[in-house]
Amino acid sequence: xxxxxxxxxxxxxxxxxxxxxxxxxxxxxxxxxxxxxxxxxxxxxxxxxxxxxxxxxxxxxxxxxxxxxxxxxxxxxxxxxxxxxxxxxxxxxxxxxxxxxxxxxxxxxxxxxxxxxxxxxxxxxxxxxxxxxxxxxxxxxxxxxxxxxxxxxxxxxxxxxxxxxxxxxxxxxxxxxxxxxxxxxxxxxxxxxxxxxxxxxxxxxxxxxxxxxxxxxxxxxxxxx
Numbered sequence: 624x625x626x627x628x629x630x631x632x633x634x635x636x637x638x639x640x641x642x643x644x645x646x647x648x649x650x651x652x653x654x655x656x657x658x659x660x661x662x663x664x665x666x667x668x669x670x671x672x673x674x675x676x677x678x679x680x681x682x683x684x685x686x687x688x689x690x691x692x693x694x695x696x697x698x699x700x701x702x703x704x705x706x707x708x709x710x711x712x713x714x715x716x717x718x719x720x721x722x723x724x725x726x727x728x729x730x731x732x733x734x735x736x737x738x739x740x741x742x743x744x745x746x747x748x749x750x751x752x753x754x755x756x757x758x759x760x761x762x763x764x765x766x767x768x769x770x771x772x773x774x775x776x777x778x779x780x781x782x783x784x785x786x787x788x789x790x791x792x793x794x795x796x797x798x799x800x801x802x803x804x805x806x807x808x809x810x811x812x813x814x815x816x817x818x819x820x821x822x823x824x825x826x827x828x829x830x831x832x833x834x835x836x837x838x839x840x841x842x843x844x845x846x847x848x
Contacts, residue, residue, distance in 0.1 A: 624669040625649045629659030629675050656680025670738050673703045690717040697738040716759030717748040747814040750785045757785050766828050780816050788845025789835045
């Protein structure tokens with residue numbers, strides 16, 4: 624398996640490469656953000672080991688640009704010891720896993736093998752439905768270049784719909800995932816909130832993104848808004 628290591632500490636990068644080579648990995652190394660980004664974009668790799676603190680471009684920026692370019696190669700980020708915010712930010716930006724420094728090579732290899740088993744399905748950090756974009760980590764919604772303000776419940780409903788494009792979702796499914804599986808109020812609350820969303824994400828733009836499927840539920844059109 625071909626691995627790209629993007630790490631500016633040359634000694635650490637060499638040690639990782641040597642350890643992975645002993646496990647049968649083929650390794651490439653980049654010591655700064657721009658070089659690492661170029662190699663990740665233009666060379667085939669099965670998995671990427673990416674440090675956060677890099678010269679030129681941070682690991683966060685490298686990851687963001689990879690995912691924006693729709694490169695879904697699994698990424699394992701190297702984070703600071705006890706850097707829980709580093710870990711959260713990395714996962715929100717589209718990382719697949721993380722290992723905190725200092726780390727055991729046995730653990731690093733185990734994490735990499737787990738990522739390789741999962742493969743590289745598309746997992747964008749920002750969800751898209753035509754020109755409608757939903758950024759769960761930053762709680763932002765946009766139609767083209769125009770920002771749309773949503774309440775927490777409206778955002779949760781829209782995120783659930785966008786994560787299941789072109790699928791018909793029943794009121795029960797929506798209530799379970801957006802409200803609570805024990806919700807015992809009026810199921811028409813879903814219809815009310817769908818109405819709220821339509822007035823914000825569709826009506827001002829002359830769109831009909833959210834469709835009502837009579838007797839079945841609601842469907843969000845994934846490609847055309």
